[in-house]
Amino acid sequence: xxxxxxxxxxxxxxxxxxxxxxxxxxxxxxxxxxxxxxxxxxxxxxxxxxxxxxxxxxxxxxxxxxxxxxxxxxxxxxxxxxxxxxxxxxxxxxxxxxxxxxxxxxxxxxxxxxxxxxxxxxxxxxxxxxxxxxxxxxxxxxxxxxxxxxxxxxxxxxxxxxxxxxxxxxxxxxxxxxxxxxxxxxxxxxxxxxxxxxxxxxxxxxxxxxxxxxxxxxxxxxxxxxxxxxxxxxxxxxxxxxxxxxxxxxxxxxxxxxxxxxxxxxxxxxxxxxxxxxxxxxxxxxxxxxxxxxxxxxxxxxxxxxxxxxxxxxxxxxxxxxxxxxxxxxxxxxxxxxxxxxxxxxxxxxxxxxxxxxxxxxxxxxxxxxxxxxxxxxxxxxxxxxxxxxxxxxxxxxxxxxxxxxxxxxxxxxxxxxxxxxxxxxxxxxxxxxxxxxxxxxxxxxxxxxxxxxxxxxxxxxxxxxxxxxxxxxxxxxxxx
Numbered sequence: 001x002x003x004x005x006x007x008x009x010x011x012x013x014x015x016x017x018x019x020x021x022x023x024x025x026x027x028x029x030x031x032x033x034x035x036x037x038x039x040x041x042x043x044x045x046x047x048x049x050x051x052x053x054x055x056x057x058x059x060x061x062x063x064x065x066x067x068x069x070x071x072x073x074x075x076x077x078x079x080x081x082x083x084x085x086x087x088x089x090x091x092x093x094x095x096x097x098x099x100x101x102x103x104x105x106x107x108x109x110x111x112x113x114x115x116x117x118x119x120x121x122x123x124x125x126x127x128x129x130x131x132x133x134x135x136x137x138x139x140x141x142x143x144x145x146x147x148x149x150x151x152x153x154x155x156x157x158x159x160x161x162x163x164x165x166x167x168x169x170x171x172x173x174x175x176x177x178x179x180x181x182x183x184x185x186x187x188x189x190x191x192x193x194x195x196x197x198x199x200x201x202x203x204x205x206x207x208x209x210x211x212x213x214x215x216x217x218x219x220x221x222x223x224x225x226x227x228x229x230x231x232x233x234x235x236x237x238x239x240x241x242x243x244x245x246x247x248x249x250x251x252x253x254x255x256x257x258x259x260x261x262x263x264x265x266x267x268x269x270x271x272x273x274x275x276x277x278x279x280x281x282x283x284x285x286x287x288x289x290x291x292x293x294x295x296x297x298x299x300x301x302x303x304x305x306x307x308x309x310x311x312x313x314x315x316x317x318x319x320x321x322x323x324x325x326x327x328x329x330x331x332x333x334x335x336x337x338x339x340x341x342x343x344x345x346x347x348x349x350x351x352x353x354x355x356x357x358x359x360x361x362x363x364x365x366x367x368x369x370x371x372x373x374x375x376x377x378x379x380x381x382x383x384x385x386x387x388x389x390x391x392x393x394x395x396x397x398x399x400x401x402x403x404x405x406x407x408x409x410x411x412x413x414x415x416x417x418x419x420x421x422x423x424x425x426x427x428x429x430x431x432x433x434x435x436x437x438x439x440x441x442x443x444x445x446x447x448x449x450x451x452x453x454x455x456x457x458x459x460x461x462x463x464x465x466x467x468x469x470x471x472x473x474x475x476x477x478x479x480x481x
Contacts, residue, residue: 015423015452016071016472017361018408019059021179022150023119025077027053028104033083039235057111060471067467069457071423073408073474075117075148076108078136082124088233090127098132102139112473114408115145115174120152120161123229130164137172144409144477148177154184154340156265162195169207177407178211180360181349182219184263184340192345196352203354210407212358213349215379217341218438220293220360220370223306223334224327228255236331243328253320260286283319289339291438293368296333302368303439306336337370337438347390350380356403357396368441375434377425378444382433393429409474422454 019025029037029052038050053059056074063072081104085097093101105116116136119125137147147168151161162178169176178199183191202209224232224239231242231252242248260282261275270278287307295301301309306323314322327334349355359376372379377400384390391399405414412420425447432446443461450458455468 015425015450016073016404016413018073018075018114020056020075020077020080020113021117021119021148021360023077023079023117023122023125025075025080025117026051027056027059027074027080028076028084028108029053029080030084032087033080036083036088037080055111056108056113060111060473064471068469068471069452069463069465069467070469071452071472072469073472074108074111074113075115076105076113076140078116078118078128078133079122079124081105081136082128082132086124088124088127088229092129093132098135101132101136105136105139106143109140109143109145109474109476112471113145114474115147116140117148117150117179119150120164121150121154122225123232125150126152126229130167134168134171137168137174141173143474145174145474146177146407146409147172147174148179150179153263154182155263157262158183158191158195159198162198166198166202166207166209169209175208175407176210178209180219180358181211181213181355182341183345184219192348196348196355199354211349211352211355212404213346213355214358214360214372214376215346215350215384216370216372216376217343217346218289218291218337218339218370219341220335220337220372222332223290223292223323223336224332226256226259227252228259232332239332240328243324249321249324252324256320287319291337291339292334293337293370293438294333294335296330298330350384351391353395356399356407358404368439371434371436371438371441374436374441374443378427378432378446379434381427381429382444382446386429386432410472411475413472422451424449424451426450 020027024037026037034052037052053062056076060072060074081101084104085100086093109115118128118133120128133147140147147165149165149168151158151165153161165176165178168174181195183195199209199211232239242252257279260279264278264282266278284307287310288305290306292301292304292306292309298313301313304312307319309326310317310319310322314325317325350357357377357380359372361370361373380396380400381393385393385396402414413423414420416424426449428446428448430446432444434444435442436444445461447458448460449456452466452468453470455466456464457466457468458464
């Protein structure tokens with residue numbers, strides 16, 4: 001199945017994949033959600049048809065019947081839940097709509113999902129109010145699940161977003177996981193330590209809250225995600241119509257400039273410099289920090305920075321107009337890596353004992369994926385442990401295995417103990433290293449064997465086609481009355 005083909009490189013670095021994070025996924029999806037995701041997927045993967053599933057249980061059965069080399073677990077994506085009931089309407093739900101959404105969440109938890117996820121930077125999460133999420137999380141609490149969130153803002157408003165996640169946890173009673181925690185802002189490098197201090201203070205107040213991080217300064221997303229939600233509504237054809245309309249194009253650019261200005265978080269003392277000058281600096285830096293990793297048509301630009309691509313293929317256009325032309329010509333299908341944080345911030349998060357490791361993979365079939373697809377854990381064990389001594393080998397392994405297993409409530413995985421499932425990576429600590437870059441998808445070195453549920457799945461660095469993976473289900477405790 002598609003899952004198996006797309007994630008073969010991941011087998012060298014991961015044994016478990018958690019589906020449905022960041023508020024998006026292929027299940028549960030009624031006809032409305034299926035139509036939306038079929039359109040939305042084109043902004044990420046290009047011209048492909050996306051298969052969705054009416055329920056998480058249906059998706060689980062499909063994976064079990066086809067077989068998979070990885071263990072697979074599920075979160076309930078809040079975006080799917082909302083679209084199924086309210087489509088993309090920007091308003092608060094009526095009581096009966098909220099009740100219906102809570103029922104969808106309950107069905108997902110009963111099927112074995114581990115919790116609810118949000119992606120509050122993406123629609124429809126971006127138009128969902130905090131109170132609505134709290135109500136859905138109250139249902140998750142009844143089943144002993146967790147709440148994971150790609151926060152609403154990781155730039156100038158990162159503290160407000162972190163406080164929102166804390167509020168959701170406190171008012172619903174669910175444990176909270178901050179997904180791929182970061183500070184995406186050049187002028188606020190000290191925020192990472194202050195964020196960790198706030199999380200520690202919150203834990204001392206009684207909330208179970210943790211986070212995860214990947215060992216890269218670049219994130220990964222669709223280029224179209226930088227635009228306002230209304231630009232993407234209605235699918236690819238409507239999207240292209242808007243980009244071809246001069247008046248709407250001007251509006252799109254104005255709104256994008258406003259977003260850049262807000263997100264950059266320019267200190268007050270520096271705002272004596274005119275906004276127009278700052279925007280020129282910001283867009284110049286941004287185009288240098290964006291690498292195009294996957295496109296629908298013009299594959300010659302894969303591996304180039306956005307600035308290099310615009311200069312080569314759209315030489316007569318400024319950065320704004322050229323970027324919109326690029327999105328139009330590629331029919332929205334442009335995946336990017338974006339260097340948005342600093343190395344010292346990543347290291348600060350990696351060292352914290354309450355922050356575990358994750359990959360945040362977007363493993364597209366073509367192009368050149370973000371190097372974390374092939375390199376996350378080898379990078380940690382090779383560069384961060386052996387070469388840079390950022391943390392010990394033992395702590396790195398804990399943050400990669402038993403800690404995330406504990407977070408999900410798994411009581412028989414993540415440790416080498418009797419009666420635990422034998423999910424094992426055999427590697428050479430003196431040789432393991434990532435070699436993938438933003439220009440090449442190369443597998444890591446130094447990994448000899450991978451066992452999934454006790455069966456050899458990688459032998460001498462090669463996939464042996466074994467399908468020993470299981471669909472893992474959350475064990476529901478006695479429900480809280």
